[in-house]
Amino acid sequence: MAVNVPSLTTDDFSFGPGILSLVAITSDVASTPEADLVDVGGVRSGASFSVSRTRLDVFQGSPKSLQKTFVTEESAELTVNGIEWNLSQLSDALGAGVVTGTGGAGTTTTFKFGGSLNVTDVAAKFVHVMPSGDTISIRLWKAQGAGDLSVTFGDDLHEIPYTLKATESATTWDSGTANGTSERLFSITIVR
Helix, strand or coil: CCCCCCCCCHHHCCCCCCCCEEECCCCHHHHCHHHHHEEECCCCCCCCCCEEEEEEEEECCCCCCEEEEEEEEEEEEEEEEECCCCHHHHHHHHCCEEEECCCCCCCCEEEECCCCCCCEEEEEEEEECCCCCEEEEEEEEEECCCCCCCCCCCCCCCCCCEEEECCCCCCCCCCCCCCCCCCCCEEEEEEE
8 A cells, every 4th residue: 555645636647748839929919819829840848937036035133034025036938849940930939030931842941040139029828738638828928039049960859949038018919908917927727
C-alpha cells in the first residue's frame, strides 16, 4: 500500500507540447480577432511560461520586521521551440523584419532583417490539451519578441526559438473587453 499519497485529481495532470499561435497587432489590441492568430506549426515539448515580480519590502522597528511589501516590476515570458521554418511567424517572434512571398509549394519566401528601431506588437496564444481532454490556454494580450535567434544546423531537428515578452494592454483581443488594473499582461484559462 502506498503511503503519503495526497488527495489528488488525475484529470489535472498534464504533460507534452502545445500549439503556439501569433499575429501582428496592426492597430490596437481590441481590433485583433482571436481568429486571426496563425499556428506557428510543429513545436518541441518543453515550452515554458514564467512570471516574475520584483518586490520592495518595507521594514520598520527594532528589531526590524516586515510591515508591507510592494511590487515594483512585473514580467511574463512565453518560450516555445518551433521545428518548422515559418518566416512570417519568425518575423513576428523577432519583432521586426520584412517577409516577401506566400510560402506555398513552388514559391520563394524571403525574410529580410535589420535596421528597425521599433518592435512589432503581437497577440499570442499557447494551447495545451491535457491527457484528460481539458485544455489550458495562455493568452498574452500584447507581446513583443525577445529579438534573439540562434539555430543550430545539426543532425537533430532544427529548433527555432519563439520567446515572447508580455507588455501591458488595457484591452483583450479575445473579446475586446477592458482589462482591470491587475489583468493587463496575460490570462490562463482551463476548459474542462
